[in-house]
Amino acid sequence: MTTTDSVQPSHVLNSLKEFDLVIEAKPTKAFSETKNYVLDQYVMNGGKLLLAADPIIMENDSLANPDGKAYALARDLNIDILLFKYGLRLKNGLVKDLRCGPLALATGQGRNTQYEAFDWPYYPISKSLSNNPITKNLEEVKFEYAGTIDTLKNNIKKTILLTTSKDSQTKVLPAIINLSELDEDIDPLAYRTGEQPLAVLAEGSFTSAFKNLVKPFNLKDGKDDGVPSSILLIADGDVMKNQIDRGKPQELGYDMRTGSLFGNKEFLMNAVNYMLDDAGLIKLRNKNIVIPFLNPKKAYDEKTKWQLINLVIPLVLVAGFGLFFNYRRKKKYAS
16 A cells, blocks of 8 residues: 555545455555554554564575575564554564474576475464464464564453464574574574564554654544454564466465475465454354264274174165065965
8 A cells, every 4th residue: 555645645545444454465665654644544443454564674585695695684664653552563583483494495407406495493383272263273374584573561452373482582683694504503492482473463442553643644534542443463474475486376375395385375364354254254264073983992892793783684674675575476466
């Protein structure tokens, strides 16, 4: 969403009000105060916001150099004022996790090129044990160069949907990332930060981030206190990124280099359905299917009985039916 001098912010806000949900997928430029106020007033009027923000500047392409080294930098999105009043904050740090996804590196040249997968601690994998409808029965979700989230006390209900594992650490930015780390021995004692929130859902009646402040533009029906709404903050924009093969996007969550399939697609679909109050789809997705299994001991003890029931009784019934049929046939022609 953009606002320019040629477009009145109030017109943008009115256009947004026609939609129930706004998705900000990996914004890379700092939000202007005008954009912050437009989104704030959208939420005050009951609009839902899914913000997959990348607080870190780091891509794998940056490692494609002779040294295999790059610098991860903090990305200033200028959304602290927007989130702080809502009880959320993006932390300035880069996550490393021992529960991590694979990084595929090419070996060989030309037609002999092959990919070998290595555990990459900058790809945290989150498996939620929460019973929230968004994450219940969800497969592991893959993050790439993710930040973390702080939850602040206010009157808003906050649910931590996804976290790192207990065996994680946070690197202060700027930080050096080097492929040579793949050859280094892992020190478990360095991964003792504990579980860090990666995705948080905030629900309730929010207070405007611009309450008691000078507004970026005049709005006749501006609100300082909102109606019930929800905001989902994810500390990584790459959670919504598809891989591309020959110009065609692959299924979200699929790693074509390693053949791994993660639950990113289901997570985002569940989140959208939940925020749009599509209770039917959420209930169907999270339905528990219980498969009854045989009791091995009981099956063995009653083996003979069930063999007789399944083999002898059908033969007796067939023989009885045959005798009855012949008796009726003889009686019919005898008369």
